[in-house]
Amino acid sequence: MAHLENEYLTKKYQKWDHFKDDDDDDTAIPATSKPTQYDHAGDAEITIVDQMLLTPAQLEKYKRMDQTKSEIWQIVVRKLRVWSASSEGAAEGDDAIPCRPYAILVNNIYPLGQVVSKKICDPPEVFPTAQEILALSLEAMADPPNCIPQHRPDKIVFADKKLVGELRLSYAALGIECTYLTESEGIDACIAELSGHLVRKDMASIGAVSEKPGLLSLGLTQDQVVEFYDTCAKFAELQPWLRLVERQAIQIDATSSLSLSSKPHSSVQGGSVYVSVLGHVDDPNTEDSLKGLALFFTRTDLQRRVLPPGQKLALLENAKLRRCAACDKKAAEDKKLKRCTRCQCVFYCDAQCQRNHWKDHKVNCVDPSKQSTEQKVTWGARELSVFFGNITAMPFDDLDAIDK
Structure with missing residues (x-):
């Protein structure tokens, strides 16, 4: 991967440590304001992984929480629209390797239509594991925003079928349905706002x-x-x-x-x-x-x-090298190609070929007497x-x- 200029990589990697506490200018953007219709069409393509990611203590704790009927959360993992230093290479400077940090968004898409939790991955260039995503969703249940009581949603959906397969059994143990749903409206706006927040706080940059x-x-x-x-x-x-x-x-x-x-x-x-x-x-x-x-x-x-100063094209000196600029054919033995009278650098079989080529040629057709006399390399x-x-x-x- 190519390295990024210094101006983009002057912040230490630990900048994400206090990200959640530095949210004063972040405004809530609805993920969607419409009731969500489930798309089960791709459910048959999901491979269910036989793994339980919850500990017995977590199972007991979160199953005791009330469950809000018909509440739907969508969890999305996306790359942000910013550049930052990855955990590989130096923390800053020329040896730092740029990356677009992965972010996890937990969205209450029905009925509230808002982001309930978000996290920038650590390390930022690595896609989060199912365990990390589960942990963030559990935190959102235990500590919801806006003084909302602790609770479990009715359903959690993903636009990534692989994550559905890895997390379905764990969520099922909590009585939460886990399935596939295409990204809801407003996700792009959420990503743009979060990215803009990082730029405004000088925690990341854009090119x-x-x-x-x-x-x-x-x-x-x-x-x-x-x-x-x-x-x-x-x-x-x-x-x-x-x-x-x-x-x-x-x-x-x-x-x-x-x-x-x-x-x-x-x-x-x-x-x-x-x-x-x-x-x-x-x-x-x-x-x-x-x-x-x-x-x-x-x-x-x-x-x-590219024509260096004082150099001419060989075809201007040797008629045998000349070809029609339009059809790329050489002249017959008993005929000569006709030269463009303006630039005097290209040749044509006849007037028809010249007309066909004029649209492309006119951007380069310059009278030699009006060309700059400066001795420098110019685009020809x-x-x-x-x-x-x-x-x-x-x-x-x-x-x-x-x-x-």
Whole structure:
């Protein structure tokens, strides 16, 4: 996992010790205000674990409590929308490893519609055990909020079928029904409020892009987002920037078009694209440069990618290297490709090819006489790029989609 900048990791891990006592600006957010309908459809998929997590003393104590008929609690385990130092590595500084802390929310979803207890896990990067979740629910029964008498709920539900299987027998021993139910309305708002509370108290932080819209906002499905990031992970694991230099490229030919959704600009036609690596390094242990993948839709854009001062493309000197920027074909032996009269850098078979390519080419078509005379490296073409950086540079929405 990549390391996070110092500004996010300046708090000791013991910051969670007094979390429950430091709640002055936390407002109660209803988990839901509507009666809950049970979803037993997935009950057959639950594997019941034959284990009793209650001690005889706990059984005797909590069975004596009154039980409120029809009261439903939902227990949710979610990653918060913040970054903090994990228990691994240093407690602060460059050697600290960032994590999104797990939090347990115990919600009275009927009839009250409010959070009755919450806890940040210890260690924060580890999903809580069934024993920890049971303990928090027992604490909520013994010490409910707002001067409510001690009592047992009628039902406790989870959106995680594995937890249902691990805790059903223990809750059944207390006369509490334990089953599966999809997350109730308002959970996202509860997580957002709890995360904001930690940021306001300087107990955690968020990155510059953490709350920006992710790939789901572009119309992609969750499965497509997961597949994309899974492919990116495999690409990063192979580290092609150790074997290829940035001026090497691979041509990829697609025989059919692809449409991801019905939204505009969400489909691509079949044809050829060109890819190259970003951030070539000889020794990954000593160099720390930005890594990535660049994709070009035309050979011309690829060839014009980065032009050092005073350097010309070989095709401008050698007519045999020229190809049509639209259809990528070479000229017939008895014909010559026509040059763009404005930028004088690209060539076409005919006027039709030039019209077809103009939408893509116009962003790069610049009159050489109007270009800056400064002697510096400039981008010669626009490209679609994928960069590999710190995990903290990803939107929370995308990270949540991957986890699901």
